[in-house]
Amino acid sequence: MRAAFITQPGPPDCIQVGEIPDPHCDDSHVLVRVRAASVNPIDTYIRNGANYWPLPNPFVIGCDFAGEIVRVGKHASHLHEGQRVWGSNQGLMGRQGTFAQYAAIEPRWIYPSPDSVNDRDLAATALVGITAHLGLFHRAKLQPGETVFVRGGTGGVGAMVVQMAKAVGARVITTAGSPEKADRCRQLGADEVIEYRTTETKEALARFSPHGVDVFWETLREPDFELAVAGLAPNGRMVLMAGRDARPPFPVGPFYVKGCSLLGFAMFAVAAEIQQQAAMDINHWIDSGKLRAQIDRVLPLGESAEAHRLQESNTVAKSGILQGKLVIDID
Numbered sequence: 001m002r003a004a005f006i007t008q009p010g011p012p013d014c015i016q017v018g019e020i021p022d023p024h025c026d027d028s029h030v031l032v033r034v035r036a037a038s039v040n041p042i043d044t045y046i047r048n049g050a051n052y053w054p055l056p057n058p059f060v061i062g063c064d065f066a067g068e069i070v071r072v073g074k075h076a077s078h079l080h081e082g083q084r085v086w087g088s089n090q091g092l093m094g095r096q097g098t099f100a101q102y103a104a105i106e107p108r109w110i111y112p113s114p115d116s117v118n119d120r121d122l123a124a125t126a127l128v129g130i131t132a133h134l135g136l137f138h139r140a141k142l143q144p145g146e147t148v149f150v151r152g153g154t155g156g157v158g159a160m161v162v163q164m165a166k167a168v169g170a171r172v173i174t175t176a177g178s179p180e181k182a183d184r185c186r187q188l189g190a191d192e193v194i195e196y197r198t199t200e201t202k203e204a205l206a207r208f209s210p211h212g213v214d215v216f217w218e219t220l221r222e223p224d225f226e227l228a229v230a231g232l233a234p235n236g237r238m239v240l241m242a243g244r245d246a247r248p249p250f251p252v253g254p255f256y257v258k259g260c261s262l263l264g265f266a267m268f269a270v271a272a273e274i275q276q277q278a279a280m281d282i283n284h285w286i287d288s289g290k291l292r293a294q295i296d297r298v299l300p301l302g303e304s305a306e307a308h309r310l311q312e313s314n315t316v317a318k319s320g321i322l323q324g325k326l327v328i329d330i331d
């Protein structure tokens with residue numbers, strides 16, 4: 001099969017595109033013909049040698065997938081051949097990835113695709129959508145009527161957080177790096193948008209939410225605890241999910257005196273059963289138009305290295321070049 005893979009970690013140029021053997025699909029797996037995948041920041045960290053876990057060799061890159069089932073193992077009876085499906089969690093914890101014509105996947109990571117939604121949109125929503133759901137509902141227990149602040153309302157995760165918080169009746173404040181991105185945030189449902197390059201975020205946040213926000217979601221890899229603790233309401237919750245190497249200062253006193261909580265998580269470490277609940281809500285919202293995939297551009301499999309360059313530039317170098325996900329078409 002045709003795949004994008006690495007045989008050793010390194011810069012984007014180490015990604016090879018070519019023929020490798022089809023995956024072995026035993027009774028506990030389902031063989032999926034992948035039609036679309038998408039790029040996530042963690043793909044670039046792993047490719048670059050993050051060494052979170054041992055990798056198969058060759059290692060097929062990519063976590064997200066959408067396509068159709070071509071073979072079902074004996075122990076996966078709730079799925080059937082020809083069924084359209086989507087999911088994430090591949091390319092993680094030692095599993096093979098999805099930038100390939102075929103992927104052998106455990107049934108617990110596979111969700112039915114709504115008829116009304118195409119493969120590109122499902123691939124673009126997979127990891128970021130599940131992440132937003134886990135953070136807002138499994139960790140922060142967001143309630144209707146509460147106020148959420150999230151940095152980067154057009155980012156991969158941020159755009160999902162904005163839309164899901166609105167879907168359950170929360171008020172949303174977010175940031176954007178340009179007037180165009182601010183408009184996009186409003187289209188996604190944001191109530192207030194702070195253009196952080198021209199406006200001081202801390203002051204604007206205090207203006208938009210004088211009593212503080214109930215949930216402060218930090219998407220940056222260098223969390224700003226001064227901003228977060230100042231911006232949180234009494235008993236507010238901060239969601240933390242980026243920046244493994246960050247060691248920022250922390251205002252201890254103001255944090256505990258307000259009774260705040262700090263909630264960290266990594267989506268790949270959350271149980272499959274909990275992620276399935278997230279996927280069912282995503283299916284419902286995306287089918288009903290409450291949740292829209294955000295796609296910056298679609299690239300062919302042969303441009304996987306370029307896709308990694310763009311993602312790295314956006315997330316690590318903070319260039320702001322993306323406004324949505326990078327989707328990979330797999331012919």
Ligand SMILES: NC(=O)c1ccc[n+]([C@@H]2O[C@H](COP(=O)([O-])OP(=O)(O)OC[C@H]3O[C@@H](n4cnc5c(N)ncnc54)[C@H](OP(=O)(O)O)[C@@H]3O)[C@@H](O)[C@H]2O)c1
Pocket residue numbers: 040041042127128131151152153154155156157158175176177178181196219220221240241242243265266267268314315318320321322
């Ligand atoms: N723990 C987990 O389970 C998990 C899951 C998914 C992702 N992550 C991590 O979460 C992080 C974000 O992922 P992503 O896919 O959302 O990345 P992304 O699509 O690259 O988004 C990055 C966002 O950061 C914003 N930004 C950059 N500099 C900023 C600044 N100075 N002030 C305010 N906003 C700023 C950008 O906004 P503008 O474009 O408006 O400038 C952009 O929206 C990554 O580190 C990723 O590894 C963790």
